[in-house]
Amino acid sequence: MNAYIFPGQGAQFVGMGLDLYEKYQVAQELFENANEILGFSITDIMFQGTPEDLKETKVTQPAIYLHSVIMSKVMGDQFRPDMVAGHSLGEFSALVANGTMNFDDGLTLVSKRALAMQKACEMNPSTMAAVLGLEDHIVEEICEETKGVVVAANYNCPGQLVISGDIAAIDLACEKLKEAGARRALVLPVGGAFHSPLMEPAREELAAAIENTTFGTPKCPIYQNVTTTAVTDPEEIKKNLIAQLTAPVKWTQSVKNMIIDGADTFIEVGPGKVLQGLVGKIDRDVKTMAVLLS
Known part of the structure; x- marks a missing residue:
């Protein structure tokens, strides 16, 4: 069974979609x-903008959505999913690809989501950090005992x-996580x-x-x-x-459940290969691949 998977923020690159x-x-x-829908030329930024231009949340999220969804449309009859999933923003791409939403509505929601998230970031200065080499329950426990807002995301x-x-x-959680044996606890360059x-x-706002x-x-x-x-x-999808x-984005758990339900091939639709790498670390026995266009 084929599972088509759609990437989220961070997969963008200059020239994507050209x-x-x-x-x-x-x-x-x-x-x-x-x-036309966005009211600005996102293609100019995607095809020939700078990495800084492309990193703006109001650009990044629609750009990744467009690359993924348009790729699935170009596939035509080759696109035959038995199941789909998307990582964070990628969930919107997946929902258009599997026919839940139309292209225009999906793009409009992604754009509104990006702007609402940007506004929320400005209201509360905040960040994220990647934690490597610890079991989930240890990270969760340290988050719970750390003062302030910090959660597994x-x-x-x-x-x-x-x-x-x-x-x-x-910052405090990262210190504690390193003391607990994390190989890395690195603050990410996110807004x-x-x-x-x-x-x-x-x-x-998005609701x-x-x-x-x-x-x-x-x-x-x-x-x-x-x-x-x-x-x-x-x-329920809404x-x-x-x-x-x-x-939180429960990607590990989602992939495991897709495999339990019969998925043996995971095909990443969109920019980059991040999700193929993650799936390979979740289960080495399944096949992962990018879209092959004729």
């Missing part, structure tokens, strides 16, 4: 449509967990504490937009970050998508 734009008419039309693969919270709490309670203002968007029945299940299990009910902003 090959699709130049080679496929459908890609060109969708990119031009995206420029991304369960990426065994031995790799990202924490999220206010700056002082993250804020994604997937933590500090994203509550963004969650409220209203999601509730007003039409969600249809998907053509295959999505394994959502919040529940980690197969979901096909549109109302609820989980709203909860995702303040809840």
